[in-house]
Amino acid sequence: MSLWNEALAWLLDPVTYTGEGSIPQRFAQHIAITLGVLAVAAVIALPIGVLIGHRRSGGGVVVVLAGAARAIPTLGLLTLLGLGIGIGLGAPVVALVILAIPPLLTGAYSGIGSTDPATIDAARAIGLSEWQIVRSVELPLAAPIIVGGLRSATLQVVATATLAAYTADAGLGRFIFAGLKTRDYGELIGGSVLVIALALVLDACFALALRVLNRRSHAPSSTARSEERSI
Amino acid sequence: MKWLTQNIGTVVDLLLAHLALAVPAIVLSLLIAVPLGRIAQGQKWLRGPALAAVGVLYAIPSLPLFILVPSIFGTGLRSPATAVIVLTVYGVAVMIRSAADAFGAVPESSLAAAVAVGYSPWTRFWGVELPIAVPVLIAGLRVVSVSTVSLATIGSLTGISSLGTLFTDGFQRGIVAEVVTGLALTVVVAVVLDLVLAGLGRALTPWTRSSQTGRA
Numbered sequence: 482m483s484l485w486n487e488a489l490a491w492l493l494d495p496v497t498y499t500g501e502g503s504i505p506q507r508f509a510q511h512i513a514i515t516l517g518v519l520a521v522a523a524v525i526a527l528p529i530g531v532l533i534g535h536r537r538s539g540g541g542v543v544v545v546l547a548g549a550a551r552a553i554p555t556l557g558l559l560t561l562l563g564l565g566i567g568i569g570l571g572a573p574v575v576a577l578v579i580l581a582i583p584p585l586l587t588g589a590y591s592g593i594g595s596t597d598p599a600t601i602d603a604a605r606a607i608g609l610s611e612w613q614i615v616r617s618v619e620l621p622l623a624a625p626i627i628v629g630g631l632r633s634a635t636l637q638v639v640a641t642a643t644l645a646a647y648t649a650d651a652g653l654g655r656f657i658f659a660g661l662k663t664r665d666y667g668e669l670i671g672g673s674v675l676v677i678a679l680a681l682v683l684d685a686c687f688a689l690a691l692r693v694l695n696r697r698s699h700a701p702s703s704t705a706r707s708e709e710r711s712i
Numbered sequence: 713m714k715w716l717t718q719n720i721g722t723v724v725d726l727l728l729a730h731l732a733l734a735v736p737a738i739v740l741s742l743l744i745a746v747p748l749g750r751i752a753q754g755q756k757w758l759r760g761p762a763l764a765a766v767g768v769l770y771a772i773p774s775l776p777l778f779i780l781v782p783s784i785f786g787t788g789l790r791s792p793a794t795a796v797i798v799l800t801v802y803g804v805a806v807m808i809r810s811a812a813d814a815f816g817a818v819p820e821s822s823l824a825a826a827v828a829v830g831y832s833p834w835t836r837f838w839g840v841e842l843p844i845a846v847p848v849l850i851a852g853l854r855v856v857s858v859s860t861v862s863l864a865t866i867g868s869l870t871g872i873s874s875l876g877t878l879f880t881d882g883f884q885r886g887i888v889a890e891v892v893t894g895l896a897l898t899v900v901v902a903v904v905l906d907l908v909l910a911g912l913g914r915a916l917t918p919w920t921r922s923s924q925t926g927r928a
Contacts, residue, residue: 484783552858552902554865556876557895560883564891640773647869648883657775661870670783673776684771 487667488674497671502655504675511652511679514642518574519635522581527627530589534596534623535615543590547583555580555641563648573645580641581634588630592623625694632687639680653679715889723878727897730874733795733864734901738857740796741803746849748804749811750837763809770805774798774866790871799863803856810852814845847920850913854906861902865894875901 491497497504533539558579562572596619604618620627646654656672659665716723752762777798779789787793818841826840865876878894881887914921 548858551855552862552899554862554876554879554895554898556865556868556879557891557898560879561888561891561895563883564886564888636771640775643773643775644866644869654775657779658869666783669779673779676773676776677780680771680773681768684768 484666484670488670491665491667491671492674504656507651507653507655508675508679511639511642511654511676514570514574514577514645514652515635515638518577518581518638518642519631521574522578522585522634522638523631525578526582526585527589530586531593531615531620534590534593535611535619537594540590540594543586547587550580550583556644556647559641559644559648568648570645570649570651572648573642577638577641577645581638584630584633584637586630588627588633589623592626592630593619595626596622625691628687628691628694632684632691635683635687636680639683640676643676713889715887716893719890723893723897726873726875726877727901729792730861730864730876730898730901733792733799733867733872733874734857734861734905737796737799737803737860737864738853738905740800741807741856741860742849742853744800745804745807745811749808750815750841752808753812753815759812763812766805766808769801772801774802774863775869777801778867778870778872792872794870795864795867795872795874798867799860802863803860806856806859807852810848810855811845814848814852815841817848818844843917846916847913850909850916854909857905857909858902861898861905865898 530543533543555576559573559576562576566572566575593615600618600622601614604614609618642652643654643657645652646658653672653676656668656675660667660669660672748762752759778794781787781794781797781801782789782791785794785797787797822840822844823836826836831839864874865879867874868876868880875894875898878890878897882890882894
């Protein structure tokens with residue numbers, strides 16, 4: 482239990498909250514890396530996913546690519562890019578973008594692609610253009626699944642941004658690597674607790690957002706929909 | 713290639729060490745998740761909370777878990793047992809959902825028929841439910857297997873030997889060939905285990921092929 486006391490002492494020590502490499506600074510870096518990576522990955526993945534979902538072809542390629550991406554070890558990608566690009570934020574950011582694309586792409590593709598064809602035909606019949614169908618029919622209906630993909634991507638990026646500290650002086654992972662090197666168990670465990678807390682809080686936010694989205698998109702015909710799903 | 717031929721002994725050792733972490737974790741995930749998934753599926757009120765709880769487990773980042781597990785279980789920071797526990801936690805988190813889905817997809821009529829011809833709950837589980845659940849269980853286990861093989865490399869950061877050691881060592885010494893070897897081998901291990909599980913799934917469910925071969 483003394484290890485946990487050390488961690489608690491580290492977490493409560495005012496010194497760790499001020500100056501260079503303080504908890505607030507590392508925290509801000511971690512969040513900034515996560516948001517930046519997600520923004521870049523979303524700009525790349527979402528339009529492609531929506532296009533594939535809307536055209537209803539090429540989905541097989543997405544599934545295969547997403548499956549293959551899962552087999553690639555993050556640390557290997559990170560160290561390889563680190564050797565190629567050099568020490569700094571470049572390598573982890575590129576590695577994280579590559580990691581975040583598959584879940585975003587899969588979410589957008591499967592969300593848009595799962596729209597009921599009858600609904601799309603109806604929209605087409607009343608004169609909506611293809612773009613209008615995407616924007617005001619498919620995207621709203623697919624929102625929960627797309628946000629689900631964003632949730633997986635976010636959790637993966639937040640967790641893996643910890644590894645960014647292996648090749649760059651940034652993020653909450655710094656505490657873990659510094660603690661490992663100096664055998665400072667307070668910093669090591671305290672830093673780990675911070676990363677886990679951040680991930681769980683983000684996950685809870687997404688769970689809440691999804692609940693709201695689901696309620697909204699299912700409100701008009703919730704009974705019919707839930708019956709459909711149980712088959 | 714030159715690096716690989718000069719260091720083949722080390723690479724084989726790390727490959728074996730990697731398998732010694734991943735394979736027990738995959739097997740343990742299955743053994744723990746199947747009964748829990750079956751129980752969660754059987755008790756309707758339990759299903760939601762149980763799946764939410766394992767969802768939280770899955771949200772925990774891996775490197776911090778490699779550090780917290782030793783302080784909770786008393787295993788060493790560099791001990792292979794730590795890696796097996798961490799990998800099993802994630803494996804169970806994924807596998808319980810698959811197991812609950814697998815048992816949930818067993819047709820009510822099959823269960824009723826089994827009861828009607830005199831199966832007890834215990835023999836019905838082994839003789840009817842489990843065989844019918846095999847395809848979905850195998851699908852879930854393949855997901856677990858791929859992610860376990862990939863995740864096992866993270867342990868190298870805290871000093872647990874695996875193919876990931878090729879990443880950390882290669883990075884620190886600036887040897888690109890070493891990192892590439894680690895990447896390639898990790899993917900190969902994942903693919904081979906995936907093929908083994910797919911084959912196992914087919915071998916366990918001969919009836920799914922009977923209509924094609926004309927035996928039915």
